[in-house]
Amino acid sequence: MKVVAFERNLQGTGASRRLRITGKTPGIVYGAGKEPLVIELDHNALWHALKKEVFHSSILELEVAGKSEQVLLRDVQYHPFRQLVLHVDFQRIDAKKKLHTKVPLHFINQDTNPAVKLSGAVISHVVNEIEIECLPAALPEFLEVDLAKIEAGQSLHAKDIALPKGVALIPHIDAENPVIASATIPAGAIADEAAAGETPAA
Template sequence: MNVVAFKRSVQGTGASRRLRIAGKTPGIIYGGKDAVSVIELDHNALFHALRKEAFHSSILDLDVDGKTEKVLLRDYQMHPFKPLVLHIDFQRVSATEKVHMRVPLHYINAEAAPAVKLQGAVVSHIATELEVSCLPADLPGFIEVDLSGIEVGRGIHAKDIALPKGVSLVLHVEQENPVLANARIPTVKSADTEAAPATAAAAAPKDKA
């Protein structure tokens, strides 16, 4: 994805406030051998980009005054109640250095699982993303989690899924092996059972005054 930004010459709280009034969002680029760069971006374009999944999990081509850098989105701040991006941080990446990144999970084939088709189980997605390590060129836009073999009472763990080539779980995820999804049989209360107390109460004789 391509992102356009411009160098920011003035810094400080007052300058950032004036930028936001003018429809711009202040930001920074850090990492690598270069010094931290302060930048500004068009707010509306940035706001719409943030709504795209790929913007959060892809290597971005950030064009700053005609010079392009490879970066990752690392953080952004939103206004507490307004649709307003207050600040954004990008990190430079090197083609030869691995990055740690949270990648979205796309769940597939739940409807084909015997637990769902034959037992009426409901599949719950416990996690929506997974932290992985890889070179920038190997970073996937998302990771598919195949639910066709899920069983009732047994979840799908991080180490159960097939990762793309060159991608591995970060150390703490490898050690913790968290549950990503599980299947359970829903508990349904009988309508007759629930209605019984109310019916009995209505039928009970009332004391005469």
């Protein structure tokens, strides 16, 4: 995705407030051994872009003063109750250095899972994103988690995710191997099944 921004000359709380009044959002670009650059972006365009999953998990093409560089969205500050973005941070990408970033999980085949269809199991998504490391060129937009074969009472863990070539879980996630999804039979369904199995007294 391409993002157009403009260099920001004035800094400080007052200047940022005036920017927001004119429909702009202040931001900063940092990293890759270069000086931080303060920028401003069109608020409405940014607001709509932030609603897209890909904006949060992909390498973005940031254009400032006619020059483009690759960045990742690193932080967004929202107003507590208004639909307002207060500030955004972007990190420059070095093509030769591994990224540590979070990518979304897309759960597939849940509706066709036999435990769901036949046993009334409920599959819970414990996490919706996971932290990985890879070179920028290998960064996936998302990772798929296949729920086709998970059985009632079972869980899927981080290491069960099929990772593309060049992508790895960050070390502490790999070591902990947390649960990412679990299948359970609701208590009500178990009670109903038990009642159905009871034979009436003669």
